[in-house]
Amino acid sequence: MVRDVSFGQYFPGKSLIHRLDPRAKLLIFIAYIVIIFCTFNFAALAVTTAFTALFLVLSKIPFKFYFKSLKVVIFIVIFTSLLNLFYGSGEALWQWWIFRITWEGIQRAIFVTVRIICLMLASSCLTFTTSPTELTDALERLMRPLKVIxxxxxxxxxxxxxxxxxxxxxxxxxxxxxxxxxxxxxxxxxxxxxxxxxxxxxxxxxxxxxxxxxxxxxxxxxxxxxxxxxxxxxxxxQIHMGPRDVSALVVTALVIAGVILCNIFVTGVF
Amino acid sequence: MNCILELKNVGFVYGRGTPFEKRAVDNVNLTINEGELIGVIGHTGSGKSTLMQMLNGLIRPSDGQVLLGGKDIWAEPKKIREVRFRVGMVFQYPEYQLFEETVYKDICFGPQNRGLSGKELDEAVRKAADFTGLKPELLEKSPFDLSGGEKRRAAIAGVIAMNPEVLVLDEPTAGLDPMGREVLLSQIVRYHKERHNTVLLVSHTMEDVARVADRVLVMNRGRLSMFAPTKEVFSHADELEKSGLKVPQITKIMQDLRRQGFDVPEGVLTVDEAFEVLAPILKKEGKLW
Amino acid sequence: MSFISIQDVFFSYEQAEDGKPVQNAVDGVSLNVEKGEFVAIIGHNGCGKSTLAKHLNAMLLPDSGKVLIDGDDTSLEEKTFDIREKVGLVLQNPDNQLVASIVEEDVAFGPENLGVEPAEIRRRVDEALKAVDMYEYRTHAPFKLSGGQKQRVAIAGILAIQPQCIVLDEPTAMLDPNGREEVISTLLKLNREKKMTVVLITHYMDEAVLADRVVVMDGGKVLTQGTPEEVFSQVELLKKHRLDVPQSAELAYRLKGCGLKIDNIPLTQADCVAMLREAMR
Known part of the structure; x- marks a missing residue:
C-alpha cells in the first residue's frame, strides 16, 4: 500500500529533462511556482498549461505515473474546487438552498483545480527525473553563497x-x-x-x-x-550549466514574460 | 483429532486491478489439527508470510475461507480482533514492538487488550515470561535495557500471555547465535508440550524445523507444494532444493550414500539419527568397537 | 610484518570505577592477518568479535595494546582516514549502510568523501558493482532490493574505496539462505580473484568452513585458531563452549569416538560421503 505511491520516486532515464542541470531544474521549478500563482486569466492559464505539457512530454515518463501521483491530491482538488465553486460572489447562475453557483465561482474553481494539478505534475516531473542526490547537490550549490554567513x-x-x-x-x-x-x-x-x-x-x-x-x-x-x-x-x-540549461532558463523566462503580457493585455491586471 | 484451522481455496492478490497486481497466495487448501507443531518453510516471497497473516485476520483473503474451530473468521468482520487473540502471531524480529516502561507492562499489553485483569492477568504474564525463559527480576526493567536475546523473549512472551489457542512464530530464531537459537527452540517445544497448543513455526533454518516439527508445510511461489509428516517432506530433498530451500547437510549426506547403493533410510534429519543408522552397519563391518 | 597485527588488545565499554572490576569486551587478544588471507572469526553474541572488528578500522581504539594496520598504529589520529581507506568495514544491517537513494550514488559515497576525481569515481563505481554482480541494478532504489542484494551493494560501497582488506561484521545474520549464499560467494570470489584480504565475522559454521583460517573467540579471548580442519576437529572444545560444528564433523567425531579410524575430520558433504563410503566398504 505504502509502496504504491509513485510521488517522490525517481525514474532513471536519458530524456532532455533528465539531462538538465538539477540547479536549472530547481530554479525553473521555483519560477514555475511563481508563474502558477500569477495567472489571472484564461490566456495566462493556457500558456502555463502548455508549458507544463511541454516538459511532461519531454520527460518521457509514461503518463500513468503522472496520473498516479495526482491520485494523492485528488481529494484536495475536489474539496478546494467545490469550496471555490460555491463561494463565489456576483450574479447567481444557479441556486439551491445555500448553494449558489456564480460565473466567478466557476472561474475560480477552474483556476484552483488547474493550479493544483499543474503544481503536482511539475513537482512529480522534478522528482521523477532528478535523483534525490542530484536534487540535494543542486540545493547545496545554489545555497553556497550562504556559507559566508x-x-x-x-x-x-x-x-x-x-x-x-x-x-x-x-x-x-x-x-x-x-x-x-x-x-x-x-x-x-x-x-x-x-x-x-x-x-x-x-x-x-x-x-x-x-x-x-x-x-x-x-x-x-x-x-x-x-x-x-x-x-x-x-x-x-558533475553538474554543468551548459547551453541546454541556459536555453531552458531562457524558455522559462519567456513563459514568465508571456504570462505577464497576458495578464496586462487581457485583464489589465499585473 | 480435532481440526482447529482449516483453509479452503485461500488466495491473496496484492494490488488487485493495478499494474502492480501480484498473486501472493494461490488456492491453498489445508487443515491443521489441535496440538500439532507444524513447520512452515519456503523461499523468500513464497507467500508463507502472507499465508500466516491470513490465519489471524491481519490480511483478509481475496478468495476462499479461513476457518478457526469450524467458523469462518471473516463471518463477522467486526469481531476480527477476537481472532487475533485466539491465533497469536509473533513477527520476525519481534523485539521492535516493545514500547512500555517495563517488561511486565509490555507483556500485559496483549492480554489487557483481550480483557484480562487482576490476578488472571498477573498469572498470564508470569507464566508467559517463564515459558520464554525470562528471569523474573527482568520484568521490572525497561525493555530497552535488555540484551538482544532477552528482548526477543519479552516480545514472544507478550504474545504467549494472550493465551492463544494457536501460536504462529515467524522466524523466531532469526539473527540469534547457535546457542540462543537452541535455547529458544527448546523453550518453544516446552511451551507446546505443556500447553498442548497448536504451534506454527516459520523458519529458514531447516535443521530447526527438522528437529521439532510433526508435519511440515512447504510453500513455493504462492502455492502449497507439500504438507506431510516431517520425514516424508525431507525425503524429497531435491525438490526442496529446487524450490529455493536449503536441506540439512546430514540429510544430503545420507541421501548421497543411499544413491550410491548403501542401505540407509530416506529422510534422515539429525546427526543423532544418522549415527543410530550408521553405527550398526559399521559395527557389522568390524569398524567400531 | 603482517598486514593486520593485533597486539595484546584490551577494550571495555565501561568506565573504570574504583573498586569495581570492569568487564572487558576484548580481553587480551593478539592476532595477525596476512595479506590475501581469508580469516573467519566465530563465537557467540557478546564474545567480543564485533568489538574486535571495530578496532580494525579505528572505529574503536584499544584501552591498552596496539593495532597496527600495514604498520600504522590505529591510535594515531592523523592516520585514521588512511586506515579506513585500507580496511573497509561492512556492518550487519544492510538497510542502515546505504546512504543514497540510488544504488550507484551510494557506491560513490566513499570515493566522494576521499575527494577522488569524478571520472575515476565513475570507473570505480562500475568496477565495484560488477565485482559484486549488481551492475544491472545500478540505477535502482536500495529499498526495493532483497537483503542479499543490499548487502552486496554495501560491499561494493566499500570496494569503491579500494581497500586492501575488507572486514565484515556478521554480514549474513539478517539474510535468508539465498542472500547468505550470494554474499559468501561474492566474498570468496573477491578473495580468490582479486586477492582481497577478508576478515569475516560470523556465527554460521558453514561459512567459517570456507575460510583459510578460523579464529574462535569466547569471553573476549581467542579460544583457539587454525585451519577449519584443525578447529572443527576439536568438537569437544567447541561443544563445551556451546558452539556449533558442521554436521559432517559432528557425525565423524561421534563415529571416531566409537572406534572408527578417521584421518581428517570431514567438513563438507562430499568429504563426509567419501569417508563413510570408505568405512562401509
Whole structure:
C-alpha cells in the first residue's frame, strides 16, 4: 500500500529533462511556482498549461505515473474546487438552498483545480527525473553563497538526502510495527479521539527507538566510509550549466514574460 | 483429532486491478489439527508470510475461507480482533514492538487488550515470561535495557500471555547465535508440550524445523507444494532444493550414500539419527568397537 | 610484518570505577592477518568479535595494546582516514549502510568523501558493482532490493574505496539462505580473484568452513585458531563452549569416538560421503 505511491520516486532515464542541470531544474521549478500563482486569466492559464505539457512530454515518463501521483491530491482538488465553486460572489447562475453557483465561482474553481494539478505534475516531473542526490547537490550549490554567513549548507543538504533515502524504509517499518501491535489486539479503528491518540503510542515509541538506532548505525557506516563533512568532497555526477540549461532558463523566462503580457493585455491586471 | 484451522481455496492478490497486481497466495487448501507443531518453510516471497497473516485476520483473503474451530473468521468482520487473540502471531524480529516502561507492562499489553485483569492477568504474564525463559527480576526493567536475546523473549512472551489457542512464530530464531537459537527452540517445544497448543513455526533454518516439527508445510511461489509428516517432506530433498530451500547437510549426506547403493533410510534429519543408522552397519563391518 | 597485527588488545565499554572490576569486551587478544588471507572469526553474541572488528578500522581504539594496520598504529589520529581507506568495514544491517537513494550514488559515497576525481569515481563505481554482480541494478532504489542484494551493494560501497582488506561484521545474520549464499560467494570470489584480504565475522559454521583460517573467540579471548580442519576437529572444545560444528564433523567425531579410524575430520558433504563410503566398504 505504502509502496504504491509513485510521488517522490525517481525514474532513471536519458530524456532532455533528465539531462538538465538539477540547479536549472530547481530554479525553473521555483519560477514555475511563481508563474502558477500569477495567472489571472484564461490566456495566462493556457500558456502555463502548455508549458507544463511541454516538459511532461519531454520527460518521457509514461503518463500513468503522472496520473498516479495526482491520485494523492485528488481529494484536495475536489474539496478546494467545490469550496471555490460555491463561494463565489456576483450574479447567481444557479441556486439551491445555500448553494449558489456564480460565473466567478466557476472561474475560480477552474483556476484552483488547474493550479493544483499543474503544481503536482511539475513537482512529480522534478522528482521523477532528478535523483534525490542530484536534487540535494543542486540545493547545496545554489545555497553556497550562504556559507559566508556560516549557514551549514552541506550539513543541511546531507540531512535532506538522508531523510529522502530513509522515508520508504521508515514507512515500511511503520507498517510492520502496526501489524505487530494489531496482532496483540491493539485497536486503532474505534473509539474517540483521545483513545485513538493513545492507540498511537505503541506504534510511535518503537518507531522512534528504531529510528534512533538506525541513525546511530548510519552514522557508523558513514564514518566507516571515510565521511568527514563537506570539505574536500567531490561528486561522481558533475553538474554543468551548459547551453541546454541556459536555453531552458531562457524558455522559462519567456513563459514568465508571456504570462505577464497576458495578464496586462487581457485583464489589465499585473 | 480435532481440526482447529482449516483453509479452503485461500488466495491473496496484492494490488488487485493495478499494474502492480501480484498473486501472493494461490488456492491453498489445508487443515491443521489441535496440538500439532507444524513447520512452515519456503523461499523468500513464497507467500508463507502472507499465508500466516491470513490465519489471524491481519490480511483478509481475496478468495476462499479461513476457518478457526469450524467458523469462518471473516463471518463477522467486526469481531476480527477476537481472532487475533485466539491465533497469536509473533513477527520476525519481534523485539521492535516493545514500547512500555517495563517488561511486565509490555507483556500485559496483549492480554489487557483481550480483557484480562487482576490476578488472571498477573498469572498470564508470569507464566508467559517463564515459558520464554525470562528471569523474573527482568520484568521490572525497561525493555530497552535488555540484551538482544532477552528482548526477543519479552516480545514472544507478550504474545504467549494472550493465551492463544494457536501460536504462529515467524522466524523466531532469526539473527540469534547457535546457542540462543537452541535455547529458544527448546523453550518453544516446552511451551507446546505443556500447553498442548497448536504451534506454527516459520523458519529458514531447516535443521530447526527438522528437529521439532510433526508435519511440515512447504510453500513455493504462492502455492502449497507439500504438507506431510516431517520425514516424508525431507525425503524429497531435491525438490526442496529446487524450490529455493536449503536441506540439512546430514540429510544430503545420507541421501548421497543411499544413491550410491548403501542401505540407509530416506529422510534422515539429525546427526543423532544418522549415527543410530550408521553405527550398526559399521559395527557389522568390524569398524567400531 | 603482517598486514593486520593485533597486539595484546584490551577494550571495555565501561568506565573504570574504583573498586569495581570492569568487564572487558576484548580481553587480551593478539592476532595477525596476512595479506590475501581469508580469516573467519566465530563465537557467540557478546564474545567480543564485533568489538574486535571495530578496532580494525579505528572505529574503536584499544584501552591498552596496539593495532597496527600495514604498520600504522590505529591510535594515531592523523592516520585514521588512511586506515579506513585500507580496511573497509561492512556492518550487519544492510538497510542502515546505504546512504543514497540510488544504488550507484551510494557506491560513490566513499570515493566522494576521499575527494577522488569524478571520472575515476565513475570507473570505480562500475568496477565495484560488477565485482559484486549488481551492475544491472545500478540505477535502482536500495529499498526495493532483497537483503542479499543490499548487502552486496554495501560491499561494493566499500570496494569503491579500494581497500586492501575488507572486514565484515556478521554480514549474513539478517539474510535468508539465498542472500547468505550470494554474499559468501561474492566474498570468496573477491578473495580468490582479486586477492582481497577478508576478515569475516560470523556465527554460521558453514561459512567459517570456507575460510583459510578460523579464529574462535569466547569471553573476549581467542579460544583457539587454525585451519577449519584443525578447529572443527576439536568438537569437544567447541561443544563445551556451546558452539556449533558442521554436521559432517559432528557425525565423524561421534563415529571416531566409537572406534572408527578417521584421518581428517570431514567438513563438507562430499568429504563426509567419501569417508563413510570408505568405512562401509
Amino acid at each position: 556560516h549557514f551549514p549548507v552541506h550539513e543541511i543538504a546531507m540531512m535532506m538526502s538522508l531523510a529522502l533515502r530513509f522515508v520508504p524504509t521508515l514507512l515500511e517499518e511503520t507498517d510492520k510495527i502496526m501489524q505487530a501491535q494489531k496482532a496483540r489486539g491493539a485497536d486503532m479503528e474505534s473509539g474517540n479521539l483521545v483513545k485513538r491518540v493513545k492507540a498511537l503510542i505503541p506504534i510511535l515509541i518503537p518507531l522512534f527507538v528504531s529510528a534512533f538506532r538506525r541513525a546511530y548505525d548510519v552514522a557508523t557506516a558513514m564514518e566507516c566510509r571515510c565521511y568527514r563533512g563537506g570539505a574536500g568532497r567531490t561528486r561522481m555526477k
